[in-house]
Amino acid sequence: MPFRIATFLLASLLGGACAAAILGWHFAWLGAWLGAVVWLLLDAWRARRLLEVLRVDAAGLPSRGPGVWGELAERIRKLLRARELQTRQAEERLQEFLAAIQASPNGVVLLDEQGRIEWCNQTAAGQFGIDAERDLLQHLANLVRDPAFVAYLASWNYSRDVVIDAPSQARGHRSHSARLSVQVHPYAGNRRMLLTRDITSLEQAEAMRRDFVANVSHEIRTPLTVLAGFVETLQNLPLDAQERSRYLTLMGQQSHRMETLVNDLLTLSRLEGSVAPPPHRWTRIRALMAQCEDEGRGLSNRLSAQGHRLSFSMEADSEIAGAPTELQSAMSNLVSNAIRYTPGGGDIEVTWRLLPDGRGEFAVQDSGPGIAAEHIPRLTERFYRIDRSRSRETGGTGLGLAIVKHIAQRHGGELRIVSTVGKGSRFALVFPVTRLRQASAVSAVA
Ligand code: ADP
Numbered sequence: 409m410p411f412r413i414a415t416f417l418l419a420s421l422l423g424g425a426c427a428a429a430i431l432g433w434h435f436a437w438l439g440a441w442l443g444a445v446v447w448l449l450l451d452a453w454r455a456r457r458l459l460e461v462l463r464v465d466a467a468g469l470p471s472r473g474p475g476v477w478g479e480l481a482e483r484i485r486k487l488l489r490a491r492e493l494q495t496r497q498a499e500e501r502l503q504e505f506l507a508a509i510q511a512s513p514n515g516v517v518l519l520d521e522q523g524r525i526e527w528c529n530q531t532a533a534g535q536f537g538i539d540a541e542r543d544l545l546q547h548l549a550n551l552v553r554d555p556a557f558v559a560y561l562a563s564w565n566y567s568r569d570v571v572i573d574a575p576s577q578a579r580g581h582r583s584h585s586a587r588l589s590v591q592v593h594p595y596a597g598n599r600r601m602l603l604t605r606d607i608t609s610l611e612q613a614e615a616m617r618r619d620f621v622a623n624v625s626h627e628i629r630t631p632l633t634v635l636a637g638f639v640e641t642l643q644n645l646p647l648d649a650q651e652r653s654r655y656l657t658l659m660g661q662q663s664h665r666m667e668t669l670v671n672d673l674l675t676l677s678r679l680e681g682s683v684a685p686p687p688h689r690w691t692r693i694r695a696l697m698a699q700c701e702d703e704g705r706g707l708s709n710r711l712s713a714q715g716h717r718l719s720f721s722m723e724a725d726s727e728i729a730g731a732p733t734e735l736q737s738a739m740s741n742l743v744s745n746a747i748r749y750t751p752g753g754g755d756i757e758v759t760w761r762l763l764p765d766g767r768g769e770f771a772v773q774d775s776g777p778g779i780a781a782e783h784i785p786r787l788t789e790r791f792y793r794i795d796r797s798r799s800r801e802t803g804g805t806g807l808g809l810a811i812v813k814h815i816a817q818r819h820g821g822e823l824r825i826v827s828t829v830g831k832g833s834r835f836a837l838v839f840p841v842t843r844l845r846q847a848s849a850v851s852a853v854a
Pocket residue numbers: 745746747749750774776777778779787788792793794795796799800803804805806807808809810833
């Protein structure tokens with residue numbers, strides 16, 4: 409401020425001095441007055457220019473000029489630059505935030521006070537079958553017309569979620585509908601945020617768990633009921649020694665059935681919960697085949713007086729890495745199934761060979777009844793049986809192939825099933841090259 413007064417006085421003094429020098433001392437006051445007016449006009453012009461620049465484009469403010477207007481311009485420029493930086497940072501943070509919500513596996517939709525879509529991420533757009541850009545400012549209730557959802561949205565009671573079928577336009581190539589859980593969270597007055605979650609697999613897993621429990625209960629209840637009946641008979645009826653012994657044998661069979669079922673259930677749960685089979689524990693295929701042969705011949709003799717024509721052969725003397733008991737269980741299971749489902753006198757051929765790509769194949773070919781194509785994809789489901797009575801008669805639990813598939817997968821392998829009704833079936837376990845090697849000289853002698 410003192411500088412401004414000083415320049416003002418200087419301008420009027422200068423004007424006075426110039427007038428005195430040119431026109432004489434009598435005109436000095438006029439010169440001083442003119443100097444002051446010129447100074448004021450110049451000052452007003454600079455203020456106006458600054459105002460115009462500010463009005464049009466604040467970014468174009470001149471860099472520091474002289475006097476108070478220069479300083480003012482400089483300060484405004486600095487202030488604006490700081491604001492710009494803050495805005496840019498806030499914008500970047502907002503973009504990062506939106507990118508994080510975009511990456512979320514859950515859907516997010518923001519609704520304004522009128523229930524119109526303000527923003528939604530791609531997950532929500534996909535789940536609701538809407539277009540994140542085209543449908544902005546549309547009323548969500550007009551786009552998602554499920555009555556339960558519409559009623560929930562209008563209720564303003566969001567203490568729990570609502571579960572709906574995903575709209576058909578969101579189904580895309582999927583033949584069955586997805587299930588969505590939608591929960592609304594009000595915020596900032598009457599605005600609402602919708603969180604959506606695809607719970608299809610969760611519901612499927614829950615249904616599978618329920619089915620599994622129901623199946624296990626059913627499988628155990630049947631022999632238990634039979635057993636209870638026998639116990640009652642033994643308690644209430646006077647039976648001779650021969651009849652008693654027959655009843656006790658039948659009771660033994662039922663308890664054996666329950667024991668087998670519990671053992672298979674335990675095997676499955678062990679397979680699900682245990683660590684991957686060791687990659688460096690080597691077992692000779694020859695030893696596994698020998699055990700299959702012993703068990704297979706014993707089972708064949710027990711099940712049919714005629715027996716089966718069994719053949720076991722190996723095209724390569726290999727060793728396999730993994731858990732020997734699991735591998736034995738998988739292989740024996742396939743041999744046992746072939747024997748149990750092939751009528752006496754039938755042919756069963758068990759082979760081990762290396763495929764052209766180096767993988768190893770353990771295959772069991774039988775001349776049994778064969779399996780219709782529609783059953784094949786379901787055979788490894790727990791408790792899935794085609795011939796229920798044959799399975800029960802021969803001590804089956806309906807869990808055998810589920811266990812085999814599990815073991816194959818744990819060893820990086822797969823179970824292949826090929827079958828023709830009336831001709832027989834071929835069950836093969838194919839193991840990856842990484843789990844195989846040629847039998848070493850030492851183990852080959854053993
Ligand atoms: P199970 O204990 O009943 O044998 P599995 O899981 O081992 O259960 O097999 C499932 C079903 O697959 C069996 O119930 C049977 O109907 C069918 N199956 C398995 N192996 C054969 C086979 N070699 N020939 C014909 N059917 C078979």
